[in-house]
Amino acid sequence: MSHPVPVQFRETEVEALIAAEGRIAILVEPGTALGPAGRRIDRATRGAVARALASDAAAKLKPGEAMDLAYPAGLACDALQLVRLPKRTDTAAARKAGGAIGRGLGEKPLTVVAEAHPRAAEVALGLVLRAYDFTAHKSGEKKLQGPVRMMVAAPEAVAAEVAPLMALAEGVCFTRDLVNEPANVLTTQDFAERLLGLRDLGVEVEVLEEAELAKLGMRALLGVGQGSESPSKVVVMQWKGGARDDAPLALVGKGVVFDTGGISIKPAAGMEEMTMDMGGAGVVAGVMRTLALRKAKANVVGLVGLVENMPDGRAQRPGDVVRSMKGDTIEVINTDAEGRLVLADVLWYAQDRFKPKGVIDLATLTGAIIIALGHENAGVFSNDDALCTSFLKAAMAEGEGAWRMPMGEGYDARLKSRIADMMNVGGREGGAVTAAQFLARFVKPDVPWIHLDIAGVALSKADQPLAPKGATGWGVMALNRLIRDRHEG
Ligand code: BES
Ligand code: MN
Ligand code: ZN
Numbered sequence: 001m002s003h004p005v006p007v008q009f010r011e012t013e014v015e016a017l018i019a020a021e022g023r024i025a026i027l028v029e030p031g032t033a034l035g036p037a038g039r040r041i042d043r044a045t046r047g048a049v050a051r052a053l054a055s056d057a058a059a060k061l062k063p064g065e066a067m068d069l070a071y072p073a074g075l076a077c078d079a080l081q082l083v084r085l086p087k088r089t090d091t092a093a094a095r096k097a098g099g100a101i102g103r104g105l106g107e108k109p110l111t112v113v114a115e116a117h118p119r120a121a122e123v124a125l126g127l128v129l130r131a132y133d134f135t136a137h138k139s140g141e142k143k144l145q146g147p148v149r150m151m152v153a154a155p156e157a158v159a160a161e162v163a164p165l166m167a168l169a170e171g172v173c174f175t176r177d178l179v180n181e182p183a184n185v186l187t188t189q190d191f192a193e194r195l196l197g198l199r200d201l202g203v204e205v206e207v208l209e210e211a212e213l214a215k216l217g218m219r220a221l222l223g224v225g226q227g228s229e230s231p232s233k234v235v236v237m238q239w240k241g242g243a244r245d246d247a248p249l250a251l252v253g254k255g256v257v258f259d260t261g262g263i264s265i266k267p268a269a270g271m272e273e274m275t276m277d278m279g280g281a282g283v284v285a286g287v288m289r290t291l292a293l294r295k296a297k298a299n300v301v302g303l304v305g306l307v308e309n310m311p312d313g314r315a316q317r318p319g320d321v322v323r324s325m326k327g328d329t330i331e332v333i334n335t336d337a338e339g340r341l342v343l344a345d346v347l348w349y350a351q352d353r354f355k356p357k358g359v360i361d362l363a364t365l366t367g368a369i370i371i372a373l374g375h376e377n378a379g380v381f382s383n384d385d386a387l388c389t390s391f392l393k394a395a396m397a398e399g400e401g402a403w404r405m406p407m408g409e410g411y412d413a414r415l416k417s418r419i420a421d422m423m424n425v426g427g428r429e430g431g432a433v434t435a436a437q438f439l440a441r442f443v444k445p446d447v448p449w450i451h452l453d454i455a456g457v458a459l460s461k462a463d464q465p466l467a468p469k470g471a472t473g474w475g476v477m478a479l480n481r482l483i484r485d486r487h488e489g
Contacts, residue, residue, distance in 0.1 A: 001194075002135075002177055004128035004169040005105065007148045007162070009155040012115055014040045017075075017151075022108030024077045025066070025101045027117050028053060029085040035115040037151065044074040052082055063087065064096030064465070078108065085117065092399045094119035098126025099465040105131040105145050116153040121161040124150060128169045129466040134180040164294045168480055171290030172473035178282040179458060179471030183258035183275045188230040188306040191257060191278065195235045195285055195304070201292035204238040218345035220324040224338040225307035227262060227315025234346060237288045237302040241295060242487065248299035249487055250356035251288075251479065252346050254339045254363035255281030255306040262309045262335030263317055276471065277339070279458035280362035281306065286476040291483065298487040303350045305342040309335070321420045325349060326442055331420040339365045340435055341424060344442040351444050358387055358448040361439065362475060363455075368431030369405075370456040377401035378457045378474060381436035384448035390486050391450055391478065398477035399466075401457065405433060412437040 014037050017024060026038055026049070034042060034049065042049035048069060052058060057067055063086040072080045083100055086093025094117075101112060101123070112127070114120040131145060152158045178186060178194065186194075192207045199205050210231050213222055218234070225232030235255075238248070256277040260266060266274070281304035288302045316322075320332045322341070326348045330341065343361055350359060369379040378395075380402050382388035388404060395402035411433045414426035422441065426434025436451050443449045457474040460467065467473070 002132065002173050004166060004173055005131050005145045005148055007124045007128065007150055009150050009152050009159045009162070011155055012037045012113065012151040012153070017041055017111065017113065018044050019076050020109065020111045021076055021078070022110055023079045023081060023104070024075070024111045024113065025081040025083055026113040027085045027097065027115070027123070028082050037113045037115055041075065041080070045072045045080070046074060048072055049080070049082065058082070063090065063093040064100060066097070066100035086119065088118055091119065091122050091397070094122035095126030095129070095399070096465045098123035099130035102127035102130035105148070107143050107145065110146060110148045112148070112150040114150055114152045120150060120152045120158050121165055124162050125165040125169060126466055128166070129172060130468070132173055132176060132468060134177065134470060136181070167290050167293035168477060170293055171286040171480065172476045174289045175282045175286030175473040175476050176467070176471040178285060179276050179279050181275070183308070186257055186278070188233050188257055188308060191255060191281070191306050192233050192235050195237060198237060198288055198292060201289065203288055203292050204240070206236045208234040208236065216349065217323065217325040218349070219322045220330055220341040221305050221307060221345040223316045223320065223322045223332065224256070224262070224309055224341050227312035228308035228310040230257065230308045232307040234349065235304050235306060237285070239288055239291045239296065239298070239300045241291065241297050242299040246299050247357040248301045248354055249483065250350040250354055250359045251284045251300060251302045252343060252350050252359060252361040253281035253284035253302070253304040254278070254343055254365065255304040256339060256342065257306060257308050259309045259336070259338065260311060262338060263311050263315050264335040265311055266336060273459065276459045277364050278306070279364045279454055282471070283362045283454070283473070283475040283479070286473060287479045290476060290480050296483060297489060298483050300483060300487070301350070301354050301356065303346050305346040307342055309338045324442070328422065328441065329420040331417040331423045333423045333425045337424045337435070339363050340438045343439055347439065347442045351447055356447070359443065360391070360450045360452065360479065362452045364458050365453045366432040366435045366455055368428070368435070369453040372405070372432055373403055373456055375456045375460065377403040379432050379453035380404045381407055381433070381451040381453070382449060383407070383440065383443065384450070387448040388450055391482055394481040394485065395478035398481055400474055400478045402452070402478065405436070407433060407436055407440065412440070
């Protein structure tokens with residue numbers, strides 16, 4: 001499992017900078033005087049810092065962007081990185097500045113000169129998120145990263161401020177590892193074992209096996225997994241940091257460890273991407289890890305449905321009818337619309353057992369949401385304006401794109417089946433909305449609910465300011481903030 005690279009905070013030691021090896025990153029604000037450490041480095045380089053800052057290239061830097069000076073004469077380091085300071089209050093730009101620093105992190109030491117910058121902790125968060133690297137399957141000697149030192153005016157205060165942010169980074173890295181892992185490694189069994197590891201942090205974890213799921217009547221979920229050698233499982237994770245009698249918030253995740261489409265098999269091109277079809281479950285796991293690490297004062301239960309969607313002699317067929325735990329019957333028109341079948345049963349179980357005060361599900365549910373929103377925003381569907389608005393605010397504050405989508409009876413009507421209570425698909429048009437309508441049928445009246453379709457945002461094909469290409473961990477930060485702001489004290 002990868003952890004965020006550790007960052008040490010210490011007071012600014014001006015003379016140590018002259019001899020520092022590796023890379024030195026200085027946070028600078030064009031047009032503003034350098035601090036004592038910056039001035040000392042400028043003097044040692046005979047004014048190179050000041051000249052660089054006066055250049056056109058520096059003038060073009062946006063907050064959070066960086067420029068490099070290689071092998072600066074007068075210093076022992078290999079590179080001096082000038083990172084444009086964000087506005088004093090801008091958290092997002094502070095993280096982005098950290099991201100610019102974390103991007104090139106290798107084996108050599110890194111010294112960040114933050115001096116009295118009030119967002120030093122946020123810079124550190126951005127740094128460790130961007131420095132994340134999935135190397136589990138790279139042969140050869142594993143290259144360690146760092147050490148990373150940050151020189152700040154008040155090291156103890158910054159270290160205290162950074163602790164909950166590093167809990168957040170741990171959660172994001174946990175999610176990314178799970179999503180990046182291939183399906184021959186992250187089987188349903190392996191996934192469940194990794195979640196059992198959360199017990200060490202004080203999370204209560206139960207694994208429900210197929211026999212139990214059958215007893216509960218989860219035939220919709222079991223139908224999806226019946227063509228796979230890997231047994232289907234539901235994992236329940238309870239974090240009880242709040243008051244005893246306080247109803248929990250439930251987080252529900254789609255955990256399809258691989259989605260071939262089943263008998264309605266997907267085309268070969270790009271199918272390898274479907275290792276990320278457990279992304280919703282990955283986010284739920286990451287949030288639970290963060291909550292436990294920062295000892296959140298909230299009751300939150302995470303439930304994930306772990307299945308593999310494979311074609312096989314025993315696999316579910318198009319046209320099969322299954323009965324859900326709720327009791328409604330579903331005509332499976334397309335075995336590739338499997339996520340909603342899994343979620344239907346886990347959503348119902350979550351409400352039945354925990355009587356939660358709210359339910360948020362996450363799923364890489366539809367290709368249609370990618371057609372609608374691209375990779376910039378996740379689709380947000382909700383039956384509760386207050387909860388939805390809180391979530392959208394939290395996502396905005398964390399820089400995680402989220403856009404509310406419509407719902408309504410007209411869409412729901414498309415799920416009508418000739419022979420069962422509903423079909424599992426509502427046609428190509430508005431496909432992300434009819435998928436949400438399907439889920440809504442398994443949400444009890446008066447339970448505030450949000451469905452997040454993260455098919456477009458769970459994975460990125462290009463490097464991002466705060467993540468290398470691959471799994472993003474989208475949603476861990478927004479949900480953590482939502483819980484902090486809405487459910488803690
Ligand atoms: N896991 C896919 C959705 C998906 C597509 C996620 C692309 C990430 C990237 C889901 O199970 C699926 O196959 N959905 C179908 C539904 C259709 C058959 C109604 C789709 O979107 O094509
Ligand atoms: Mn599918
Ligand atoms: Zn799927």
